[in-house]
Amino acid sequence: MSERSTEQIRELLDSLYRVDSGRILATLIRLLRDFDLAEEAMHEAFAAALSLWPRNGVPGNPRPWLISTARFKAIDTLRRRARFDASQDELVRYLEGQASSAERSNEEDSLEDDRLRLVFTCCHPSLAPEARVALTLREVCGLTTEEIAKAFLTTPRTLAQRIVRAKAKIRDTPIRYEVPTPQELPERLGAVLQVVYLVFNEGYSAAAGAEVTRAELTGEAIRLGRLLTELRPEPEVIGLLALMLLHESRHAARTSPTGELILLENQDRSLWNREQIAEGVALLEKALKSHRFGAYTLQAAIAAVHAEAESLAATDWRQIVALYDRLLRIQPSPVIQLNRAVAIAMCDGPEAGLAHIDALLDHGELADYYLAHSARADMYRRLGRAAEARSSYEKALALTQQEPERQFLQERIRQLK
């Protein structure tokens, strides 16, 4: 091995960390049976590499070296704990006895399996949805507790407790660190996709001017989506990635330099990311060809109709309505009905859209959904019914003021007065 400077080694390790830490952590969690121990051990291994490799040279296979070293570090840690807590002895013996399986675990296949195990474990249905999201962002995406808390408008302390409880639940249930069986897979994969979708939605829906971290969630979700398509290229996995890419493609056009949201009709479409659109469309076609697609793929198809339109006026709104019809058949959500109503208004005028929105709100399901009220307000506005528009806007505003966004909203309104 050629000698390299500490600086070069540091760069190498940074790059290894960026690329491989997810896989290494996933394997260590399997070997050590403990999230926190695995994380600590991994960091110790990287630190050891930084101090040893300049002297001894970079190993031919850095990843197995790091995993082995981490394992030994973990055993050391547990031995230290065992001095005070005899119950650790058994775990130490178990880990020491694992030497040969640790070697085998360095195969490529097994590493990919470990990543899958980690994702499926973090997204286990018996964890609450917000716990799944937090845990996935922490353990799979490597975000810090602070970053996740900021992204979800909560405090680091609340988020840390949420993650601690989730890990405890995994340990105590116990939730096994396994890839689901083929029978379990459809539902379990659904849970994973839901987490990715929710993470993406948080980033996409981030209010104009919100913390950058929140908007970066879309990037994390897309990275997760890519990982999943590598690991499990099912049609809906592909469809979800397509959906995310197509929405993300408008990012540069969607925000003004001063941070305001630019509405669709005013977006400079030359700023739309054509590579993401091309990739999204290609993935969408792949998902559609399978004949086994579902709601995410249909949402992607709707996004694709927008992506391929040259302008708002040129958008094929009838096609969008038809796709929403299809979507509603498999996912009868009033939120989807609301968005369909907006599309109907684009085809048939605000009166038609209003009729649908009124019916939805009369039904009571969207009574607390601010977007239902602001959509209704927009219909009234277009019809020149200003008093009713005002009343609807006020309802919408009142609803958002109950949310954590309230402070942000009030500050924005203050700034504008």
Added chain:
Amino acid sequence: MPQYMIAGYLPDDFDPSSMTEATISKIHALNEEMDAKGVAKFACGISPASSAKSLRAQPHGKVLVTDGPYLETKEHIGGLLILEAANLDEALAWARKGALPGVGAAEVREIFFRPPPEATEG
């Protein structure tokens, strides 16, 4: 933000022979063909029927729904933007003035997403 819940996938039988090779431009053909044949069936997406949870009214009349990146409300109408930008009196005064579709719309949008120069901070 609305609360999250799983919106169920309802399973449907799927008839592969009704499908054409679908590209984006052929989504039209897909719909037309399905309409002509009177079928509109898709394979169940991910969740098997047994785990599908359809929307149910919750206590207090609330139904939990899944929020999502739906552009029609969030980006086309831009609900949140309008709320955060609106000085309601001023905005609606504009709305009253320019309420004819396509005539006043541009002016109202202007108010909603670009604050007047004197209000902009450095």
